[in-house]
Amino acid sequence: MTDDPVLTVTGLAKAYGRRVACRDVSFELWPGEVLAVVGESGSGKTTLLNCLGGLVPPDAGRVRFRRRSGEVIDLVAASEALRRAILRAEWGFVRQNPRDGLRFGVSAGANVGEPLMAIGGRHYGHIRGSASEWLDAVEIDPARMDDLPSSFSGGMQQRLQIARNLVTHPAIVLMDEPTGGLDVSVQARLLDLIRRLVREAGVAAIVVTHDLGVARLLADRMLVMRQGCVVEAGLTDQLLDDPQHAYTQLLVSSVLTV
Amino acid sequence: MTADGYNFGYLDEQTKRMIRRAILKGVAIPGYQVPFGSREMPLPYGWGTGGIQITAAVIGPGDTLKVIDQGADDTTNAVSIRNFFVRMCDVATTERTAEASIIQTRHRIPERKLAPGQILVYQVPIPEPLRWLEPRETETRKMHALREYGVMHVKLYEDISVKGRVSTAYDYPVLVNGRYIMRPSPIPKFDTPKMHRMAALQLFGAGREKRIYAVPPYTDVVPLDFEDHPFTIETWDQACALCGATTSFLDEVILDDRGRRMFVCSDTDFCQERREAGHRGDGGPNPLEEAAE
Amino acid sequence: MPDDKTVMIAIESLAKTFTLHLRGSVELRVLQAFSMQVETGECVVLRAPSGTGKSTVLRSVSGNYRIGGGRVAVRHEGEMVDLSAASPRTVMEIRRNTIGYVSQFLRVIPRVSALDVVAEPLMARGVPTDEARERAGTMLGRLHIPAKMWDLPPATFSGGEQQRVNIARVLAVDYPILLLDEPTASLDDANRALVLDLVREARERGAAILAILHDEASRAAVATRYVDLAPLEAAA
Incomplete structure (x- = not known):
């Protein structure tokens, strides 16, 4: 592990017309680290993720990513070709809605194999072998690899997305509300799985969630966002147990405890 | 003009x-x-x-x-x-x-x-x-x-x-x-x-x-193909019924409603040239010859 | 026990005030001008009436609370590191390699077995999975958690069992610094003795221990020194 961050975001901003979605967001992310971005709906956390993931062009700011080769690239300033190539080969993006993150017209195996083919995999047997291993890793029976994702439950679809996004061994995985809309028991299983896989793969992750419990369980560090700004940042347990900002205190005090 | x-x-x-x-x-x-x-x-x-x-x-x-x-x-x-x-x-x-x-x-x-x-x-x-x-x-x-x-x-x-x-x-x-x-x-x-x-x-x-x-x-x-599933082309068991070609793309021609059929070159010029050069197919009834009789 | 004592925890004029923004920004002063040190091979027990900030001291040293004022430094890989100035990453590294913190309650993780809960800090330090699990099993065994429970998630355990898993998780690793917040509170006499034995062993191998212990007998069993926290008047 090196002391250099894998990602350095500075001054990221995005507005939709006159509505500011993200303002001056800066943070660093180190290899193997999980960063949670929390805040209520409309706080700008999903816009932040979409800017990082190349879905939305930011208005300002820099997103400097350290590639496997050691080269540091500002993804905002890079050509679209380079940006898309890097995002494809070295990043993953688990979308909130599996319909955005999966291809529903092809089998589960094809969904997991596609990123490998996208980076040049041309051996059917190897691609299928990897897909089978990753389905197993996300606790989907490899015997179902030729089934369509639409025949899977919501939790399975999310796990399939995770397999699809980890199969290329990315350096960074973005996750947008990965447990949103799932039953509590399914959530627990998914969280445990994400926690384990992220650690085993040594991948750095940015997890957007409105659920502080998810943040507590998954994240080393946390950003608290409100009205497009980061109001507080720090170690997850520190922010949750000793929140300084009024908004963080409000969030923490609003959590239902069992 | x-x-x-x-x-x-x-x-x-x-x-x-x-x-x-x-x-x-x-x-x-x-x-x-x-x-x-x-x-x-x-x-x-x-x-x-x-x-x-x-x-x-x-x-x-x-x-x-x-x-x-x-x-x-x-x-x-x-x-x-x-x-x-x-x-x-x-x-x-x-x-x-x-x-x-x-x-x-x-x-x-x-x-x-x-x-x-x-x-x-x-x-x-x-x-x-x-x-x-x-x-x-x-x-x-x-x-x-x-x-x-x-x-x-x-x-x-x-x-x-x-x-x-x-x-x-x-x-x-x-x-x-x-x-x-x-x-x-x-x-x-x-x-x-x-x-x-x-x-x-x-x-x-x-x-x-x-x-x-x-x-x-x-x-x-x-x-496009996979290393372990290389691209292949169609093959036929038959030769062209008219010219006997074994290397051309064949069309299946249904001859009547009794199920009689034959395979002939899809490329009519190729088939014609071969027949002019003396090649003959042997498979199937030949409506051209029947018509000539 | 090492002969040359080394300062492992240095607290100077620690202050901590909580500002409750949701209650009209009322300020709750918990600590003021509190100083102490802990050296290798020491087990210092904090004494004070409940609600006087004993846990706050431990949480400040563990990095769970931000340092309100003054200075808290811990020896991490030979160097004294000032926690108020340390980056979150440094604090994470200190927690991984230097400080073991036994909180009052085990924060359970859904679906993770007791054995893996205990093995986790070892694995985070790079111990191979098999060895980490073996050491975790040994520690659980010493704390009388029967092997048939190891594969179950601790969420289903009793309070005393959960607390022993919590202790095993920290004591399975030979941290140079241990912070113990009421480790024996919910244990019966037999299990309390087991835990105190382990704490004594840790002290004898040279760990610097800062503890909050509720009952007099436990304190007497492990403490090398006491520090008393004077209560502050509650500020309005």
Whole structure:
């Protein structure tokens, strides 16, 4: 592990017309680290993720990513070709809605194999072998690899997305509300799985969630966002147990405890 | 003489220049789909309007034209297009592949190896190979530009995992000059290898979709496949019932309602030449001979 | 026990005030000008009436609370590191390699077995999975958690069992610094003795221990020194 961050975001901003979605967001992310971005709906956390993931062009700011080769690239300033190539080969993006993150017209195996083919995999047997291993890793029976994702439950679809996004061994995985809309028991299983896989793969992750419990369980560090700004940042347990900002205190005090 | 009131080749000279510019651009960037201002032609879309416009733009008084449809010179579509150019250009026509300087084709490549200087014009219904997985034209253009072609193999993968083999039998996607993925128009995959380093110039016209693309002579055209599932072409147990050829693409011809059938060369000129050279097939009843009796 | 004592925890004029923004920004002063040190091989027990900030001291040293004022430094890989100035990453590294913190309650993780809960800090330090699980099993065994429970998630355990898993998780690793917040609170006499034995062993191998212990007998069993926290008047 090196002391250099894998990602350095500075001054990221995005507005939709006159509505500011993200303002001056800066943070660093180190290899193997999980960063949670929390805040209520409309706080700008999903816009932040979409800017990082190349879905939305930011208005300002820099997103400097350290590639496997050691080269540091500002993804905002890079050509679209380079940006898309890097995002494809070295990043993953688990979308909130599996319909955005999966291809529903092809089998589960094809969904997991596609990123490998996208980076040049041309051996059917190897691609299928990897897909089978990753389905197993996300606790989907490899015997179902030729089934369509639409025949899977919501939790399975999310796990399939995770397999699809980890199969290329990315350096960074973005996750947008990965447990949103799932039953509590399914959530627990998914969280445990994400926690384990992220650690085993040594991948750095940015997890957007409105659920502080998810943040507590998954994240080393946390950003608290409100009205497009980061109001507080720090170690997850520190922010949750000793929140300084009024908004963080409000969030923490609003959590239902069992 | 050309028909009164019509310009040579039906299209006006400005239009021909526009199409030629598109062709030149296509030749310069092999496999790249060049948009062009496709004109209304005196026949419906799907009947070869793209191919006709290309032919009209490149044909000259000294050319000899051959038109085939599914390999045959004598089908309605081929006859109509050939007659169209006779009326509009008064050019010589032929059914002989070797004698033609321009061959307009629908769904086949002649069996005879084409020579330098010849032009093969394909009629293309759908030019975009990425369409089945990405309906947005803006996105497919970007995918071509950035060479994001991984998804093409997803279709092959899906074929193999679901059907045990690649089931695409015609219009098989190819990589042109190591750069652009291209639909070769609905030719059988049997013909796909003929495109590779072909001596003739290959031009593709899609009239409804307003796209022209090209493969210059001696350009690499490689079908997509997997290392462990290599591209293969169709084979037949039979030889051609008429000429005995074993290496050509065969059509199954149903002879009557008692189930009698025979297999004959799809390329009528190829078959004819072989018979003239004395080759004979032995399989199946031969309606030509029956008719002669 | 090492002969040359080394300062492992240095607290100077620590202050901590909580500002409750949701209650009209009322300020709750918990600590003021609190200083102390802990050296290797020491087990210092904090004494004070409940609600006087004993846990706050431990949480400040563990990095769970931000340093309100003053200075808290811990020896991490030979160097004294000022926690108020340390980056979150440094604090994470200190927690991984230097400080073991036994909180009052085990924060259970859904679906993770007791054995893996205990093995986790070892694995985070790079101990191979098999060895980490073996050491975790040994520690659970010493704390009388029967092997048939190891594969179950601790969420289903009793309070005393959960607390022993919590202790095993920290004591399975030979941290140079241990922070113990009521480790024996919910244990019966037999299990309390087991835990105190382990704490004594840790002290004897040279760990610097800062503990909050509720009952007099436990304190007497492990403490080498006491520090008394004077209560502050509650500020309005």
